[in-house]
Amino acid sequence: MDRNSYIPDSPYLTDNLTDHPEELSLILSISKPKRYKAGGLVYVQGEESKPYFYLIEQGKVKISLLSKGGSERIIIIQEKNTLFGYAATFDGHPYFHTATAVEETILRIIHINDFLNLVDKHPKVGLLIVVAFARVTRMLVLQIEDFSFLDAEKRVAHMIYKLAFEIGQKTPRGLLIAKKVTQEDIARLAGLSRVSVSLALNHLEDLDILRKKRNIIEVFDIKKLKDFIGYL
Numbered sequence: 231m232d233r234n235s236y237i238p239d240s241p242y243l244t245d246n247l248t249d250h251p252e253e254l255s256l257i258l259s260i261s262k263p264k265r266y267k268a269g270g271l272v273y274v275q276g277e278e279s280k281p282y283f284y285l286i287e288q289g290k291v292k293i294s295l296l297s298k299g300g301s302e303r304i305i306i307i308q309e310k311n312t313l314f315g316y317a318a319t320f321d322g323h324p325y326f327h328t329a330t331a332v333e334e335t336i337l338r339i340i341h342i343n344d345f346l347n348l349v350d351k352h353p354k355v356g357l358l359i360v361v362a363f364a365r366v367t368r369m370l371v372l373q374i375e376d377f378s379f380l381d382a383e384k385r386v387a388h389m390i391y392k393l394a395f396e397i398g399q400k401t402p403r404g405l406l407i408a409k410k411v412t413q414e415d416i417a418r419l420a421g422l423s424r425v426s427v428s429l430a431l432n433h434l435e436d437l438d439i440l441r442k443k444r445n446i447i448e449v450f451d452i453k454k455l456k457d458f459i460g461y462l
Contacts, residue, residue, distance in 0.1 A: 241304070241369055241419050242396050242409070246362065247285075247311040253355045254311065257285060260348055261338035266331035272315070275328045279318035282341045286312050289335025293327050294418070304418040305373075306366065307332070307411075313362050320359075377421060380459070385420045386430035387459050390440065394449045404440075407447040434458070 247254045266272065272284065275296050284291075286308055293306040293314060305327060308314055318325045319342050349356040376385050390407070398405030417427045431447075434440050439458065440449045449455060 241306045241373070242393055242411070243306055243308040243312045243365070244310070244397060246365065247313070247358060250354075250358060253352070253358055256348060256352055256355055257340060257345075257358075258287075258338060260344040261285060261340045263287065264337050264339055266335045266337065268331060268333045268335075270331040270335070272329035272331065272337065273325050275325055277325050279322060279325055280315075281319060281343070282339050283316040283319045283345075284314050284329075285338040285340060286310050286314070287336040287338050289337075290332040291335060291337075292330050292332050294330065295327055302418055303421055304415065306369070307415070307419075313358070316359055316362065382420075382422055382426045383430040383433060384459050385422065386416065386427055387434060387439075387455055389416055389420045390434070390447060390449065391452070391455050391459060393447075394452060394455075398449065401448060404448060404450045405452060407449070410445045411447070412445050413442075 247257075266289070272291065273280070288310060291308050291314060292304050293308065295303045295305060297303075306314075314329060315325075345355075376388055380388060393407050393409075393411060394405040397409045397411075398407050400406075413427050413431065414424050416422075417424045420427065431440070431442050434455070435442060437454070437458070439451050439455050440447055442448075
């Protein structure tokens with residue numbers, strides 16, 4: 231499997247509007263900027279939905295589920311030029327997840343009425359929401375598949391596999407995940423404890439599949455990693 235045949239399904243969303251510069255420019259023209267500090271809450275799970283959604287102009291936002299006990303499960307980590315918050319805006323029901331700025335972040339607020347008026351004039355803009363829904367739906371379905379069929383080590387391996395293809399940088403030895411994805415992030419993405427993630431990464435390192443150092447993971451043998459997972 232190579233990058234050309236890879237179907238994006240990792241929970242790390244990057245630049246999904248970059249290939250649509252005209253539509254992106256139109257969306258920006260009807261939006262208003264708002265700045266958030268690191269850790270700032272954009273909206274909270276269970277909160278009444280607002281008549282607008284968001285585009286990340288700068289920074290990073292995590293979308294997560296919070297349990298009654300306070301534990302967190304990260305669903306998506308999103309970067310520049312990605313949309314979020316649109317599901318609750320369109321269906322009018324409360325937010326079913328929490329959105330938090332991971333770092334200093336600038337969002338563009340897009341009011342639903344302004345967006346619908348824009349779609350009337352430029353129908354292709356509406357397809358961006360359809361594509362965003364499809365991308366996230368694919369990712370969520372495959373996460374459920376992981377939880378249903380993979381043990382802890384293989385879930386970690388599959389998460390690394392996805393991240394390597396989605397945000398990995400080529401190196402002489404393989405693919406480098408250098409987006410500051412911590413073991414705690416991987417644990418919250420994979421629905422595991424940090425200890426389980428650490429043990430799984432140690433095992434994959436012993437197999438010479440990858441090397442971990444602080445917040446950096448380098449995958450040496452993507453085929454061996456795929457074979458370890460088994461069902462891809």
